[in-house]
Amino acid sequence: MPEISPRPLAELTTLRTGGTPDRMVEAQTTGEVVAALRDVWATGEPWLVVGGGSNLLIGDEPFDGTVVLVRTTGIERLESPCDGFARLRVQAGHEWDDLVAFAVREGLGGISAMSGIPGTVGAAPVQNVGAYGQEIVQTLVEVDLIDEATGEVSTVPASELGLGFRTSVLKHHYGSVPARSAVILSVTLDLPVIGAGATTVPGDQLRAALGLAPDDAVTLQWIRETVLATRARKGMVLDADDPDTYSAGSFFQNAIVTAPFARTLPDECPRWPMAPDLDPVVVIPLEEYTGLVAPPTSSEPDVKVSAAWLIEHSGLRKGFKLPRSRAGLSTKHALALTNRGGASAGELAQLARFIQQRVQAEFGLILQPEPVLIGVEL
Structure with missing residues (x-):
């Protein structure tokens, strides 16, 4: 097994926090990933898989277990059974933005609006990454994964991953465990x-984000360059010289609330109705049909509201910091918690709790963290 000298996880995460693990494995091939995970799972010790480290807030204490660094790369172009489409199989450790750049060069759409998102391809389905109206659920066919329960490798169609707004059955939500413990x-x-x-x-x-009318025509390369420039202005493109990018991107999820609750928020709060669930097809066996069918029930779709707007209008402006803290809101985007230099995970968690409390006091809802929290409590 390709074991290496353990490095502080603060060197491997974009929030720049995390202690040193007991053991560290750097897996360059799928076989090495599988072997490393089976070995760790057999011992029953704590484990953590790290790709790009862009969606993790890890505690300051040493990690009492094994960290597996997934460094597999490669894009394989396959023939798609769907006319007008190309099929790509991508290794989990491949950088997501490198995949987007490849697709744009090849004239392939569907993911260009997700340019600049940090992290690896294997992490993308875990939280159904998306931006400007594009999500991976729209293009995902299947994943190969290894299950912790059995140690077996299988191919799982996208329909079985429970993909929703920034979630899947694989995601470790704060305060809960994944419905399916597996590694892509x-x-x-x-x-x-x-x-x-x-x-x-x-x-x-997407058109609104790009400032386009329905009839405007642009290239995929133009979309990519425009999205990258937009994200850079918000501090959402990694830059070693810019502390605003020492973050996990959006720290809190845009809140999904009921339509009646959304009406209690100020009219100025940006909101987007979620697609309503279609009424299920009702099948009545012929021998049970009485000539009457119950009328379909209807309900208002839930509403997604802007977490950034809620934060700023609870009185916490861009660049906000607690006294004597080295953690702060980005000076470019109120939804990004940033490490301003040497901040501990405890300082970032303290800021996150303060934000949650202010938004709850002002608007009556609790924002939920988007990153995976390891050894940290909010």
């Missing part, structure tokens, strides 16, 4: 073949 080994996507020329852009949210 590779990801398979079907992407539409767009080409290098200009074309219209589907999706109201």
Whole structure:
């Protein structure tokens, strides 16, 4: 097993926190990942898989277990059974933005709006990454993964991953355990073949973000460059010289609330109705049919509201810091908690709790953290 000298996890996470683990394995191939995980699971000791480290807040104490660094890379282009699409199988350790850049060069759409998102491909389905109206659920076909319960490798279709808004059955939500404890080994996507020329852009949210009218035609490369520039202005593109990027991106999820609750919020709070669930098909056996069918029930769809707006309008502006703390809100984006230099995980957690309390006091809801928290309590 490719065991290496343990490094502080603060060197491997974008929030720059985390102690040194007992053991560390750097896996360069799928076989090494599988072998390392089976070995660790057999011992029953704590374990942690790290890819890009961009969605982790890890505590300051040494990690009492084994950290597996997934460093597998590679993109394989396959023939898609769907006309007008190309199928890509990508190794879990491949950097997500490198995949987006590859797709754009090849004239493949579906993920260009997710340019600049840090992290690795294997982490993308875990929280159903997305930006500007595009989510990986729209293009994901299947994943290869290894289950902790059995140690077996299997191919799992996207439909079995429970993909929702920044969630899946694989995600370790704060205060709970994943519905399925498993590690992704590779990801398979079907992407539409767009080409290098200009074309219209589907999706109201993406067009609005890009400042486009429905009939405007642009190239995939233009979309990528525009999204990267937009994210950079918000401090959401990693830059070693910019402390605003020492973050986990959006620390809190945009809140999903009921339509009646959304109406209690100020009209100025940005909100987006979630797609309503379609009424299920009702099948009545012929021998049981009486000529009457119960009328369908309908309900208002839930509403997604802007966590950044809630934070700023609870009185916490960009750049806010608690006294004597080295953690602070980004000076560019109120949704990013940043390590301003040498901040501990405890300082970041203290700031996160303060934000939650202010938003709850002002608007009556508790923001939920988006990163995975290891050895840290809010």
